[in-house]
Amino acid sequence: MSLMNDEIRLATELGAAIRAARLAMGLSITELASQSGRVRDVIYRLEAGKETSLSSLFAVLAVLKLxxxxxxxxxxxxxxxxxxxxxDDEDE
Known part of the structure; x- marks a missing residue:
């Protein structure tokens, strides 16, 4: 998944993009949680494509500059x- 221009249609795809951005910034889950003012469970849930609040999503995206x-x-x-x-074409 190339983070910047992907079309994200599923929560799991968004989670993978968040994880990729976190890793690209060299942040641990604990560091991202601390910088976003959230608990680690929120980061785990976001990266797994699980439900969490919009305010948590935007807090994490802000830290990741997304x-x-x-x-x-x-x-x-x-x-x-x-x-x-x-x-592939042969599977049609």
Missing amino acids: TLRLEPAGRPTLSQVQARFGL
């Missing part, structure tokens, strides 16, 4: 579906 941008989803392309489900 923002969210909303766009119309539209339909995924064939290549996006194939990549998502690990398919």
Whole structure:
């Protein structure tokens, strides 16, 4: 997952992007939790794609210097579906 330009459609994908950003900044879960004013469980939950509050999400994103941008989803392309489900042309 290349963090900066990925289309994130699932909570688990958002969690993976948050984890990748944390690791790229060299932060431990404890450090991210401390800097965001949250407990470690919040970071674990976010990275696992589990439910947490929006305020916690935005606090963590602020520490990671990330923002969210909303766009119309539209339909995924064939290549996006194939990549998502690990398919190639022979699997059709």
